[in-house]
Amino acid sequence: MRKLIAANWKMNTMPEGALGADSPYRPQSTIDVVVFSTFFDLKSCIDSGLTCGGQYGRAEEKGAFTGDISMAMLKRAGAMYVLCGHSERRRYHEESIAQIGEQLKAALDCGLTPILCIGESEDDNELQRTETVLTDQLKTYTLDKRVIVAYEPVWAIGSGKTPTSAEIATTHAFLRSLAGKDIRLLYGGSVSAKNAAEILSLPNVDGALVGGASLKPAQFAQIVSAGAQ
């Protein structure tokens, strides 16, 4: 399966040089590179030829929802992807499973490719409940092959900690058995220039969702080239 490397810049200004001719955030021939900028930077990224997505999109098309942006608006602006249910949205915006399900449906209805983020908490991981939690999270959504699933252990995001390669491989094999062969499975959580080559070479890892390291163009370039191997 063609690999996908996603840069999630979160609430940060775009890195210097991101729009330049030799930017590592530009589309590549052998691998998909997708940028999730703030909504503020989205239009300039799209206009300079980057493949972009929204970090969030609301299911309703328009209306009295101060501070929000709709899936339809993202699509009209030229976005191709959208993150659904990132753990920071679940945590800081208390997004519910029902809302995330509606977002997923709205994204598909308007032609965006949703990246559905799932992952277990540190407690669940310690109690070895990862597979139960992931099963529960996945079974609430209708997956079709346009959906991409990102496995992001909540405790690995922004912490510098990752599961071992063996653990990632086991969890991704489990997700493959749940999601089927057509769904792209990304790993996310403290992916760096150091660990990318190993993580991206694991079976059933079809790409990575990268936060912190995606803000550093030189590091991101190494992650992209690891994925292109």
Ligand code: PGA
């Ligand atoms: P991180 O973030 O790479 O900084 O851990 C990943 C994410 O939140 O998608």
